[in-house]
Amino acid sequence: MTEQLFAEMLNLGDKWEVSKLEVLAEQSCIEVTIKDTAKLLEGMECPCCKRTDLIIKDHANERLWDHLQMWTYKTVLKCRLPRALCKSCKKTWTIRAPWEGVNKHSSKDFEALALTLMRHMPVSKVGKLMKVDDQKLWRILRVYIDKERAKLDWSELTRIGVDELSIAKGHRYVSVFVDMENHSVLFAADGKDAQVFEQFTEELYLKDGHPHAITEVSMDMSPSYKSGVDSNMRNARKVFDYFHIAQNLNKAIGKVCSRERRTKGDIRNLLKKPRLFQKNRDKLKEKDQQTIEKLKELNTATAMAYQMRLSLQDIFKTKSEIKALLGLKAWISWVHNEAEKEMWKYFLNPLKKFAESLTKHFDGIIARWMHSDILRSNLKFDLR
Ligand SMILES: [Zn+2]
The missing domain is CATH 1.20.1320 (phosphoenolpyruvate carboxylase, domain 3)
Structure with missing residues (x-):
């Protein structure tokens, strides 16, 4: 009954079901074990030969995904993902979990919530709220930024902003570059020294942009950013915002x-x-x-x-x-x-x-x- 409810909440459909629910009171954690149903292979085809003559060969080792919290409880999804075998061409592959996000260890819902919160509060605060490590949130953010920027053409880019972001409680810094025209995030580079401008410039060339086309950089008054602009973007005016x-x-x-x-x-x-x-x-x-x-x-x-x-x-x-x-x-x-x-x-x-x-x-x-x-x-x- 409760298992059924969880399956519905997770939107599992008829190919997956919740087989076990465990409440670990001491760790304030609910573990939801998911397994595939007999309908899993329906409508599925071999990625190689496109034929549908498939069987479940075995199951991979158990994996965990961070999922949303329920009140003060953290939920973790557990599953031994099935491995399919194509009887025609003998290809074997692990079937992907439909709930998996861009990060191998978190669910789509988890990532959606994390990204929404990270727009409004510091990463460290989101980490506390969602009971996960900052580093993990940062990795998720990074994958999304990479995905976003892969789509972009920077040939029209003229006004950028750069700001440092402290992660891992101030032990590590990342410089985030933003397009000041449409306020989208362009690029993130490790560190907060002048060298981040070189990394950005390399990326700029790859995206058909040019550092000399940059006319304005909005930033803080740190000497390292200043020298980064001076040695990479000679036509850029430095703007210090309020x-x-x-x-x-x-x-x-x-x-x-x-x-x-x-x-x-x-x-x-x-x-x-x-x-x-x-x-x-x-x-x-x-x-x-x-x-x-x-x-x-x-x-x-x-x-x-x-x-x-x-x-x-x-x-x-x-x-x-x-x-x-x-x-x-x-x-x-x-x-x-x-x-x-x-x-x-x-x-x-x-x-x-x-x-x-x-x-x-x-x-x-x-x-x-x-x-x-x-x-x-x-x-x-x-x-x-
Ligand atoms: Zn095949």
């Missing part, structure tokens, strides 16, 4: 806050939540708003840094290129001036460093106003 700039800004503000917290014992309490200063004003709870007001009254560097953050954010919301250019220049000199003041010199130094990086990459930052649609949020396949 997403990455905001990341660096938040890091700098975090440092300002912790410097002040470490040295000013009397206000330590007000500074114990550094994440608060990375939030937008409208996302703050009333209590947090009061904290920021107090820090402002006390003339703290952290409150100043927060003001600077809000003002930079406003500049990035500007649609006009000239306003953005003037605003950014004014913002940078504002930060430098405040950071020169004796009482803030030490505390605001991380923010000063950040402002210096903006100056260094000024052209690349301003370039985003030329193509205002370069916003990470537009990515259909956001991997973060």
